[in-house]
Amino acid sequence: MRSIVKLGIFLLIVAGFAGFAISYVNGITDPIIDNQMEQNKLASFAEVYPGADDVKDESSAYIDQTTDPLITSVNIAYKDGSPAGVIYSITPNGYGGKIEMLAGFDIETKKVTAIKILAHTETPGLGAKAPESFFVDRFKDKDTTVPLEVVKQEPADGNKILAITASTITSKAVVSGVNAAREHFANNF
């Protein structure tokens, strides 16, 4: 009995030291990590909607129960004090799991400005090519009034998006995400 208490106290001490050490390192790294994530977020916002003076997260005003669940946040980009663009965070389901991505829209021209894939778990060499410019650039300047469509062959004009070779599921997932944002954009802006 006494030995159990002794061993328990020993483990308690070990765990206590571990806890102190981890919280110390966390205290040092946490602000750096936060700062970095914030910078990353702003940098990727600027990539999908360049030239904004300020970007504000206004999800609470635009997301309700009827909103497509693929949309996770709605950020408004301001230019000279008035809303000029909308940046959506969307998480469609790809071949290997959720794809985290951003899609930017211009309020004046009603067109897609750019999309960016932030994180994914697609197959290396196939779907993992999706973040590369050859694919994401296919979304540039697409019209927002009609849904985008995935095609496997040229011509990919109008609202057609040419799929990545051998990665139709990934391509369709990205397009479904952009479509969800596009629909929300068309209805709200």
Add this chain to the structure above:
Amino acid sequence: MGLGKEFTKGIVAENPLFRLLLGMCPSLAITTSVANALGMGMAFTAVLLASNIVISALRKVIPDSVRIPSYIVIIATFVTMIEMLMHAFAPALFKSLGIFIPLIVVNCIILGRAEAFANKNSVAPSIMDALGMGVGFTLALVVVSTFREVLGTGAFLGHSLGNLSANSALIFILPPGAFITLGCVLGFLNMLQNRRKAS
């Protein structure tokens, strides 16, 4: 055994991946690129070094009956620290290694060295053991990932190798390629060993 020998045994005679066949799971998963292999190898070495030092220093304090939980707590602490430091100072590497950093906790090589070596030796040999095992594991990862990256994507450390990239065999960076590559490397090493024995 001298300190130098404690170091070199981890690289050749007791190479954790090629000879002891430990730590297979992360090895199969992260060897898709040489950069990943180097990153994983460094993170692994740092954790093993820290845990070997602490465990060998405390080997007379830790009661025998709770040594395994104590080791796990010590190892997990260092892994969590490395994870946070990597996230803060090497975000790109952190992103590409993903889930395999926290999984260093259950990497059997680290617990294996704690139990088989640090537990019975003083601090200095334990440091050499950790460095040797770390270098050995890193080298093994680099060997496997070099084959996979060159054959699978036609690039080395992200630099395209001209003609090769047009004729790359995708299967090498997919999961089956990991088994094929590791199997062939192990087979080759066994063949060398058998020859040496025969002669």
